[in-house]
Amino acid sequence: MRSAYSAPAIRAAEERAMAEVGDGVLMQRAAAGLAVVCARRLRERRGRVSGARILVVTGPGNNGGDGLYAAARLARRGVRAYAWLVTQQVHSAAWRAFERAGGRRLELGVVLRELAAERFDQVIDAGFGIGGREGVFGDLARIARGARGHADVVAVDLPSGLGVDTVRPRHDVFTADATVTFGARKPCLLTDPGRSAAGRVELVEIGLELGEPDLAQWQASDLATHWPYPHASSDKYARGVVGVDAGSARYPGAAVLAVGGAVHAGAGMVRFIGDEQAGSAVVQRFPNVVPSSGRCQAYLLGSGWGNRPDARTTIESVAATGLPVVVDADGLQHLPDRLSPRFLLTPHAGELARLLGTERDQVEADPVAAVRTAAERTGATVLLKGATQYVAEAGESVVRLAVGGPAWTAQAGSGDTLAGVCAALLAAGLRPRDAALGGASLQAVTATRHPGPFPPQELAEFFPETISALEELLRG
Numbered sequence: 001m002r003s004a005y006s007a008p009a010i011r012a013a014e015e016r017a018m019a020e021v022g023d024g025v026l027m028q029r030a031a032a033g034l035a036v037v038c039a040r041r042l043r044e045r046r047g048r049v050s051g052a053r054i055l056v057v058t059g060p061g062n063n064g065g066d067g068l069y070a071a072a073r074l075a076r077r078g079v080r081a082y083a084w085l086v087t088q089q090v091h092s093a094a095w096r097a098f099e100r101a102g103g104r105r106l107e108l109g110v111v112l113r114e115l116a117a118e119r120f121d122q123v124i125d126a127g128f129g130i131g132g133r134e135g136v137f138g139d140l141a142r143i144a145r146g147a148r149g150h151a152d153v154v155a156v157d158l159p160s161g162l163g164v165d166t167v168r169p170r171h172d173v174f175t176a177d178a179t180v181t182f183g184a185r186k187p188c189l190l191t192d193p194g195r196s197a198a199g200r201v202e203l204v205e206i207g208l209e210l211g212e213p214d215l216a217q218w219q220a221s222d223l224a225t226h227w228p229y230p231h232a233s234s235d236k237y238a239r240g241v242v243g244v245d246a247g248s249a250r251y252p253g254a255a256v257l258a259v260g261g262a263v264h265a266g267a268g269m270v271r272f273i274g275d276e277q278a279g280s281a282v283v284q285r286f287p288n289v290v291p292s293s294g295r296c297q298a299y300l301l302g303s304g305w306g307n308r309p310d311a312r313t314t315i316e317s318v319a320a321t322g323l324p325v326v327v328d329a330d331g332l333q334h335l336p337d338r339l340s341p342r343f344l345l346t347p348h349a350g351e352l353a354r355l356l357g358t359e360r361d362q363v364e365a366d367p368v369a370a371v372r373t374a375a376e377r378t379g380a381t382v383l384l385k386g387a388t389q390y391v392a393e394a395g396e397s398v399v400r401l402a403v404g405g406p407a408w409t410a411q412a413g414s415g416d417t418l419a420g421v422c423a424a425l426l427a428a429g430l431r432p433r434d435a436a437l438g439g440a441s442l443q444a445v446t447a448t449r450h451p452g453p454f455p456p457q458e459l460a461e462f463f464p465e466t467i468s469a470l471e472e473l474l475r476g
C-alpha cells in the first residue's frame with residue numbers, strides 16, 4: 001500500500017520535525033536525497049556524473065532551495081550546474097552555496113536556446129513545491145515546454161504547477177521523467193492526471209512523523225494478498241454464488257459483460273435473474289450460467305437497466321435479503337435513502353454527480369471529497385470509476401485507490417465487467433471496500449499485462465491468467 005498526505009498534514013509534520021532538528025537539517029536531508037537520485041539518473045544515461053550539464057529551474061521558496069543545494073552537491077562532483085530564476089527572489093543561503101560550488105546563473109534566452117539544442121543532460125524542476133499554486137505561466141511555462149523531451153526532467157517534491165491535493169491541472173504543468181518527493185507522497189502524485197506528469201516517483205525520507213494518510217493506494221502485492229483463491233476443498237458456495245440482474249431488452253450486452261466479469265473472476269456460480277431477452281444472450285455466451293433464482297451470496301443490480309419502472313422495488317427487495325450487493329449504472333438513481341454497509345455503489349463521475357445533486361465538473365475537480373461525501377450520505381461503500389479509481393467507506397476518512405492502470409480500460413462496457421468482478425468478490429466473502437479495490441485493481445493489472453485496445457469482454461478472458469500470476473507472486 002502506498003500512502004499520500006495532503007499539504008496541511010505535511011506542513012504540520014514538518015513543523016514538528018523542524019522544532020526538533022531545525023529547518024536547515026530537513027532541507028539538507030531533502031537536497032542530499034535529491035542529489036543522489038539526480039546523480040544516479042545521470043550515470044544511467046551517460047555513464048558518468050562528472051562533466052554533465054544541468055539546469056536548475058529555481059523558484060523563490062524552499063523548493064528552489066532544495067534544487068540549489070542539490071545542484072551544489074552535484075557541482076562538487078564535477079557537474080556543470082546552471083540556474084534560471086523564476087522570480088528575482090531566491091533562497092539566499094542556498095544561492096550562496098550554489099555559487100560557491102561553481103554554479104552560474106543563465107538568462108531566459110540562453111536557457112531556451114540551450115534547451116532546444118539539447119545541451120542540458122538534466123533539468124531540475126525546483127520551481128514550486130507544496131507552496132505552489134496550480135499552473136505554470138509565462139516564461140516558466142516556456143521553459144517547461146522547452147524541457148519536455150529535451151532533457152531528463154527531475155521534479156523536486158512535485159512537478160511545478162500541480163495542485164498538491166487537487167487532481168486537475170487545468171493549466172500547463174512541468175512534465176517530469178522522475179519526481180523526488182520528500183517525507184511522504186502527495187495526493188497529486190498518485191492520482192490522474194498528476195500521476196502522468198510526475199513520471200517515476202522516488203520517496204526520500206526526511207524524518208517526518210505522519211499519522212493517518214489521506215489516500216492509500218493498493219499495489220499489485222495488495223491485490224495478491226486480498227484475492228480469495230479457492231482451496232482444494234472449496235465448493236461453488238465457498239467460491240461464491242452471484243445473482244446478476246443486469247441488462248435489458250434494450251441493452252442485453254451489459255448483462256453479458258457483467259456476467260463475464262463475474263465468471264472470469266472465478267465466481268463459483270452465476271445465476272442470471274434479470275430480463276428474459278438479456279438472459280438468452282447471457283446463456284448463449286455462458287452456458288454455465290443458471291438462468292433462475294435460488295441461493296445467492298451476493299447480487300449485482302443496475303448495469304444496463306435503462307429506464308426500468310421497478311428499479312427501486314427491485315433494489316429494496318434485494319436489500320431486504322441482508323446480502324451484499326453491487327448497485328451500478330442505472331440502478332444508482334433509484335437507491336433507498338439510507339443503505340446498509342453491505343452495499344457497494346460503482347458510479348462513474350457523471351453518475352456520482354447525479355447522486356450528489358451536483359455537476360460532473362465538481363466531482364472531477366475534487367473526486368476525493370465527492371466519493372467521501374457519497375459514502376457518508378448513503379452509508380454504503382462507493383467506488384468512483386475513472387482513470388484513477390477511488391474507494392470510500394462510510395465512517396472511514398482514508399480514501400483508497402485501486403492499482404493504477406493504463407488508459408486502455410476507458411471504454412464502453414468496462415464498467416459492466418468491473419461490476420461483475422466486484423459482485424463475485426463480495427460473494428466470495430470480501431468486504432465491499434476490498435471487493436471494489438480488488439475488482440478495479442484486477443482490471444488495471446490485467447490491462448497492464450495485456451496492453452492494447454482489447455474490448456472489455458476480451459480483457460476479462462485474461463483475468464484467470466492474472467489471478468494465477470498473483471497467486472504465484474504470493475507464493476514468492
Ligand SMILES: NC(=O)C1=CN([C@@H]2O[C@H](COP(=O)(O)OP(=O)(O)OC[C@H]3O[C@@H](n4cnc5c(N)ncnc54)[C@H](O)[C@@H]3O)[C@@H](O)[C@H]2O)[C@@H](O)CC1
Nearest residue numbers: 014026027030061062063064066128129130131132133157
Ligand atoms: N518546510 C520544510 O521543512 C521543508 C520543505 N522542503 C521544500 O520546501 C517546499 C515548500 O517550500 P515553500 O513553502 O517555500 O513553497 P514553494 O517553494 O513551493 O513556493 C514558494 C512560494 O512561491 C509562491 N508561488 C507559488 N506558486 C507560484 C506561481 N505559480 N507563480 C509565482 N509564485 C508562486 C508562493 O508564494 C510560495 O510561497 C517543499 O515542497 C519542499 O520542496 C524541503 O526542503 C524539506 C523541508
Ligand SMILES: [K+]
Nearest residue numbers: 128156158160
Ligand atoms: K517542483
